[in-house]
Amino acid sequence: MTMSELQLKNALDTLKATGVRITPQRHAILEYLINSMTHPTADEIYKSLEGKFPNMSVATVYNNLRVFREAGLVKELTYGDAASRFDFVTNDHYHMICESCGKITDFHYPALKEVEQFASHVTGYKVNSHRLEVYGTCPDCLEQQNKKVL
Numbered sequence: 167m168t169m170s171e172l173q174l175k176n177a178l179d180t181l182k183a184t185g186v187r188i189t190p191q192r193h194a195i196l197e198y199l200i201n202s203m204t205h206p207t208a209d210e211i212y213k214s215l216e217g218k219f220p221n222m223s224v225a226t227v228y229n230n231l232r233v234f235r236e237a238g239l240v241k242e243l244t245y246g247d248a249a250s251r252f253d254f255v256t257n258d259h260y261h262m263i264c265e266s267c268g269k270i271t272d273f274h275y276p277a278l279k280e281v282e283q284f285a286s287h288v289t290g291y292k293v294n295s296h297r298l299e300v301y302g303t304c305p306d307c308l309e310q311q312n313k314k315v316l
């Protein structure tokens with residue numbers, strides 16, 4: 167079994183355990199989220215699966231993503247007024263975001279527990295989680311920019 171097959175199997179087991187019915191659409195959306203590293207919007211998921219499920223609407227995709235989020239399988243990343251992006255929850259990771267094309271790339275770094283402890287200490291809050299995003303220009307956009315200069 168490959169890593170992504172194992173992730174899909176575990177995700178389906180989690181859904182079954184929480185009493186969520188596994189429909190072919192839910193199966194396909196989960197599979198798409200696990201295999202895509204792009205942190206897609208609901209619209210992108212819809213567009214890539216509509217050929218397979220002609221009766222599916224964007225609203226259905228949204229509803230399913232909400233079910234996954236409530237089951238703890240998917241994280242919703244919100245950016246102001248822009249469409250939410252969805253990330254299959256694996257272990258803790260951080261995001262590098264391209265300011266030119268909006269691409270999000272995962273990277274791993276030891277969890278910043280000291281930062282959480284410090285923040286809690288100076289503010290008196292109980293910390294639940296944190297979110298770290300690093301902004302820049304992705305290699306593809308850099309390449310494009312270099313081509314324009316030449």
Ligand SMILES: [Zn+2]
Binds near residue numbers: 264266269304305308
């Ligand atoms: Zn880019």
Ligand SMILES: [Zn+2]
Binds near residue numbers: 259
């Ligand atoms: Zn991610």
